[in-house]
Amino acid sequence: MKLSFLPVSRHTAPAHPPQPGGTPRLRRLRDLPGPPQWPLVGNTLQVQLDKVHQDVEKWVQQYGPMLHVRLGGFPLLVVSDHELIATLLRDRPDTFRRPSRMQQIMSEMGIQDGVFVAEGEHWAKQRRMVMASFAPGQVRAYLPALLKVAARLRGRFERAAARGTPIELQADLMRFTVDAISGLAFGMDVNTIESNDDVIQRHLDQIFPTIWRRAHAIVPYWKWFKLPRDRRLDRSVKVVNTAIRGYIADARLRLQDQARRAAPHNLLEAMIVAADEPGSGMSDDDVAGNVFTMLLAGEDTTATSLSWMLYLMSREPQTLQRARQEVEHCLGDLQAWTADDLGRLDYLEACIHESMRLKPVGPFNVVEALKDTVVGDVQIRAGTSVLLLMRHDTVREEAFPQAERFMPERWLDEATHLAPQHAKRVSMPFGAGPRICPGRYLALLEIKLVAAMLLQHFDILGIDTPDGREADEHMALTMVPVGLKMRLRPRQG
């Protein structure tokens, strides 16, 4: 299997004559190479918004590992070396923050700050509250709710297979993650898998794409006048905010039961319990902001990662066969699966790491400098944004031999020659440092659950792209495969 985005060669940064005294001379952003910038718009018109990751990947191949571009009116330092990336990600919240624009946009929309956009001391307090709801024991407590949703998805797949209808892969997996995450975040049994609709989700479907669109708009027209779609958005935000307040009130009623308070059943309850701890500094506003954050951060990411993994696995019959054997060996009846059972699926977990190496749903991350600082040998000013290209070293032959191939075994002891010693420091699909994704264990659990259910109950006859060629990558909030359709056959016995 060949993937088309691989770099052809590695460029090294240009040599810089040392200053007298032997210290290497620091470069400024404008000294760096990069694609020629046009007056006023810089490089903005040279990229396609839904392919921006591939455009930047190509520029790195052409101009070297660090470059200077100008997108959406802002100068950007692009960094692609994994060690440098990890250093910047670790240097939060003191030296770098998430882009302030994201926070501004969400607050203009009327969305409370959650841990994803909060900064400084406020972020630290929110992070403590959120982490309490993702403690390993807590995540295990969510399994029964997830199993119920997985069983419904199995029913939906069985009906499609019986009709002989191909399954819209991304859309159906979104139903799973929407039901799973909104069930946990609202404490309600949301059922888009069987009902085909959910009122809150319909409003969220207006909100999420707008965040991405506004974050990349050249002119923030909505500050001066509103189009019908902006008025629709305002209504949706209002409905979602009111609903979240209602869910918090319901959860507070349930938590009057002290036994439930000691063992919260879902993310919402666990956050409320953590917020009620003396000195937490958290209010119901913070809980509300984080309910919204869980939906924003936990739905597309997990569904998209699953789509890519199933797609890549479906093209390798031996991989499918080995994963199925493991599932058959480790797991009994779906409703009786435990977190320990799922924890034994080492090969399936290797499939997850390998697909995230090749198809990270966040192929780049952006941080903004809070003070004047130095990145590698480049001096940058406070306020400068740095684009961290996550899929660069991960697809380099020097790091991962036969880098273009999907080979899950490279993540297992049997084939360590196919991966660097610290492979997980090179491939960082969940980010790194103090802001690493807090939902990663929950995401891994969900991904394993759905993949194992599929392998146990169905033969995957194929996952097809619209034109029969390699799946196209479309960048929105996450990097989504375009138009995948899955054909299934129920397994006998």
Ligand code: HEM
């Ligand atoms: C496969 C699925 C997922 C992927 C690939 C993913 C990836 C990421 C990445 C790359 C970041 C940024 C990390 C950084 O800046 O260093 C992040 C942050 C975050 N993720 Fe996830 N994520 C996934 C699932 C989830 C789930 C299921 C949840 C919660 C339900 C979640 C909640 C969050 C939150 C709250 C943050 C912000 C953390 C902070 O800023 O302190 N994610 N995720």
